[in-house]
Amino acid sequence: MKRRQFNKLLTGIAAGIGLGAAMFGGQALAEEPLKVGFVYVGPIGDHGWSYQHDQGRLALEEHFGDKVKTTYVENVPEGADAERVIRNLAQSGHELIFTTSFGFMNPTVKVAKQYPKVKFEHATGYKLSKNLATYIGKTYEGRYVAGYVASQMTKSNKIGYIASFPIPEVIRDINAVQLALNKYNPEAELKIIWVNSWFDPGKEADAANAMMDQGVDVILQHTDSPAAMQAAERRGKYAVGQASDMSGFGPNAHLLSVIDDWGPHYIAETQKVMDGSWESTPMVEGMAEGAIVIPSFNDAIPADVVAKAEELIAGIKDGSVQPFAGPIKNQAGELKVAEGEVLGWDELEKMNWYVEGVNGELPK
Incomplete structure (x- = not known):
């Protein structure tokens, strides 16, 4: 085999290997779980507000299985500590972050400005931005x-x-x-x-x-x-x-x-991020919605x-x-x-x- 033909053969093999690797890499990337973060003002064992939000997180995991990976931080004071915790979640690759207490509003607004590609949802507040929505139960x-x-x-x-x-x-x-x-x-x-x-x-x-x-x-x-x-x-x-x-x-x-009952909300909002339909809106849900x-x-x-x-x-x-x-x-x-x-x-x-x-x- 002539050197030129041999080189063409090697080039074709390398290209095929590269294409396969790219396809494999793309498939692996597509299957990476969506990282969803939760910030709680109390302990998940409070048997009240934070406990119930965590039950919603568990419902999210059960619904999506290995398509999601959730993280939660409990006992977060409403103030500078909240900003630090929210920022850490954004920095560590979380694409959707729920902050679940009224006093987390301003820290969430601040971090949302710094991470425009991350979606944030704040419970019980009223401040919105392009990548920050609000949600509350009646x-x-x-x-x-x-x-x-x-x-x-x-x-x-x-x-x-x-x-x-x-x-x-x-x-x-x-x-x-x-x-x-x-x-x-x-x-x-x-x-x-x-x-x-x-x-x-x-x-x-x-x-x-x-x-x-x-x-x-x-x-x-x-x-x-x-x-x-x-x-x-x-x-x-x-x-x-x-x-x-x-x-x-x-x-x-x-x-x-x-x-x-936060589970339906967390499932619906996560699905929106997955399919690209998430929007910044104020969401108010009550008995009629099962919330x-x-x-x-x-x-x-x-x-x-x-x-x-x-x-x-x-x-x-x-x-x-x-x-x-x-x-x-x-x-x-x-x-x-x-x-x-x-x-x-x-x-x-x-x-x-x-x-x-x-x-x-x-x-x-």
Whole structure:
């Protein structure tokens, strides 16, 4: 064989090998799992907010299998540490990052600007950018139902609410409970204790006990541990679970739980990133979308009360029941929502006022 022919043969073989390697490499690259990161404000063992977000992460893994690789960081303070954690996830190849607490908003905005190719979603916030979306559950829908049940189960007409921070999400949920009390038991009084923490079992237990010492016999919460439920169980009172099913922590005390089901959202958003259809939008999902769930009621609740609660849930789902339908007045007695009108999400998402009937002032 002549040298020129031999060289052509070698060139053809090399080209074939190179093409095969490129095809193999491209296939391997295509099969690389999508890295999805999660940032939690509390521990995944809080059995509340962070626990339920992590259940959504696990549902994501189960749905996609080896097509995804997830990472989570728990117990992240809302501040400089959050920015560092979010940046580390972006730097380490995560293509979609969920930051799951209101105080992560500004750190997420900052990191999103620095990593424009990464998709970010922030829970409960309101700031958007080209690669930053927001998502939130209409927890106030569940609180309205819980407020109705509490209004019927109280004997002392004193209802307690353990609140975390005075942000719109917490304020509108308190208002939803008060609106249910106003309608179904105007004699009931709502007592609020602010603990300035999302997860502090000691503070939550102390707040629950302080309320019960004042005659409260039904406790709701916007904090993440089951400490209040356990305190109510010990003292023969009732309580409502937050974010996840807390019935196991107070079988007798547990009236119901307002549960956040994040799995469908995480699955849908991950699929959008995979198929290139992801967009930066504000996503607000409630009972109609299956994002807020009340799956069961305590057997101690009378059948007619359960039936009414289920009727309210059905009405919220089909739109015939609106917790923030007018007329609604604020604490000063000023009309905020006229009869026949419904407070829109643009107002609900920045709510910073109490409805008529709530005692006390908002913390500054």
